[in-house]
Amino acid sequence: MSAPDPVRCAVIGTKTIAGQHLPVLQTLPEAEVAALCDIDAEALGETSRRFGIERTFTSVEDLQTWGEFDAVYVLVSVLAVAEVSERFIRAGIPTFLEKPPGLYSSDTERLAEAARETGTTAMVGFNRRFYTCLQAGREALLDTGDVVSVTVHADEDAGDKWFGEKFPPEVSMRWAYANSIHALDLLRYLGGEVAKVTSVVRKRRLPKPDSFSALLEYESGAVGRAIADHFGPKGSSHWYEARTASAVLTSQARSSPGDRLSSCTLERHGREPVRFGLTGLDRRLKPGFPGESRAFLRAVQTGEPVSFPAPTLDDAVRTMKMIDEITGAEEWAPKPAS
Numbered sequence: 001m002s003a004p005d006p007v008r009c010a011v012i013g014t015k016t017i018a019g020q021h022l023p024v025l026q027t028l029p030e031a032e033v034a035a036l037c038d039i040d041a042e043a044l045g046e047t048s049r050r051f052g053i054e055r056t057f058t059s060v061e062d063l064q065t066w067g068e069f070d071a072v073y074v075l076v077s078v079l080a081v082a083e084v085s086e087r088f089i090r091a092g093i094p095t096f097l098e099k100p101p102g103l104y105s106s107d108t109e110r111l112a113e114a115a116r117e118t119g120t121t122a123m124v125g126f127n128r129r130f131y132t133c134l135q136a137g138r139e140a141l142l143d144t145g146d147v148v149s150v151t152v153h154a155d156e157d158a159g160d161k162w163f164g165e166k167f168p169p170e171v172s173m174r175w176a177y178a179n180s181i182h183a184l185d186l187l188r189y190l191g192g193e194v195a196k197v198t199s200v201v202r203k204r205r206l207p208k209p210d211s212f213s214a215l216l217e218y219e220s221g222a223v224g225r226a227i228a229d230h231f232g233p234k235g236s237s238h239w240y241e242a243r244t245a246s247a248v249l250t251s252q253a254r255s256s257p258g259d260r261l262s263s264c265t266l267e268r269h270g271r272e273p274v275r276f277g278l279t280g281l282d283r284r285l286k287p288g289f290p291g292e293s294r295a296f297l298r299a300v301q302t303g304e305p306v307s308f309p310a311p312t313l314d315d316a317v318r319t320m321k322m323i324d325e326i327t328g329a330e331e332w333a334p335k336p337a338s
């Protein structure tokens with residue numbers, strides 16, 4: 001049987017993270033980059049030259065009118081993701097959305113509804129679920145029994161986001177959704193559905209709540225602990241620990257260099273620890289990006305829905321509602337009235 005035709009992808013948003021997605025799309029045989037689109041002509045021109053992609057558009061309207069693509073990658077600034085994605089989802093065009101799909105759960109719910117109504121394939125870029133080390137470590141952990149506890153730290157020094165220039169205050173305010181969502185989503189990836197959250201929220205360094213400590217009760221009876229301290233000089237420090245009754249899976253130690261999610265270790269009584277590192281394309285491309293794109297492109301090629309661990313919009317809504325409970329942000333940073 002011959003291989004299916006590559007999916008012709010239009011990439012919208014061509015700056016920072018596009019520079020990590022494009023090498024993946026140009027490596028995978030399942031993809032072909034048909035066009036680039038960005039409202040910033042300079043960023044567009046630079047990326048077009050760097051990756052040798054000739055067809056470019058400075059508006060999504062013009063891109064959509066051209067229409068010679070099978071799917072879109074929406075990699076635009078945080079506040080633009082929902083609006084740009086909704087246009088393509090409503091038009092029935094398979095859509096990959098960078099996180100967060102919406103900055104507010106209600107926006108993500110609207111997108112999920114649009115995908116359901118139109119039957120459009122849509123997938124959210126929670127790429128940590130696709131780290132090859134975590135996938136292998138999770139499988140090995142589950143071989144030892146049911147998960148009984150999950151601890152996730154989504155600590156980061158969010159001061160530079162709050163006081164810097166790249167992010168508008170609305171995004172800095174909801175940094176837990178804009179970025180810590182990567183780690184917090186692992187609470188559900190590792191532990192399953194959450195039934196109840198009890199949280200303590202404090203304001204320490206930033207002029208807004210910046211310290212979140214929550215106890216989770218999973219539907220399975222397992223417990224979770226979510227910690228996100230968004231201050232301190234340590235920089236980004238996302239890590240996890242998940243236990244069954246006889247084993248524990250822990251992400252890389254702080255003393256090792258680099259991203260603490262880039263390896264994990266399974267320990268069991270009376271056995272040598274087993275370490276899982278990044279494998280395959282994760283070793284030379286942005287970890288998790290090859291796996292998530294393969295899952296999305298396969299769904300587009302086959303017409304089958306994306307399936308676990310690929311995050312659907314409904315799945316993203318559940319993660320965001322869990323974060324609503326952890327942060328209480330609907331109280332102190334609700335969606336501005338438009």
Ligand SMILES: NC(=O)c1ccc[n+]([C@@H]2O[C@H](COP(=O)([O-])OP(=O)(O)OC[C@H]3O[C@@H](n4cnc5c(N)ncnc54)[C@H](O)[C@@H]3O)[C@@H](O)[C@H]2O)c1
Pocket residue numbers: 012013014015016017018037038039040043059060075076077078080081084098099100125127178
């Ligand atoms: N998965 C990850 O690890 C990861 C890491 C960083 C960023 N992200 C996400 O990727 C997205 C982009 O982040 P970034 O750091 O690349 O941002 P960026 O600001 O560097 O680039 C965004 C680009 O989108 C363009 N843009 C904005 N509105 C547009 C519109 N309506 N139509 C077309 N182009 C538009 C901007 O001109 C800009 O060039 C965000 O949602 C962010 O949360 C994900």
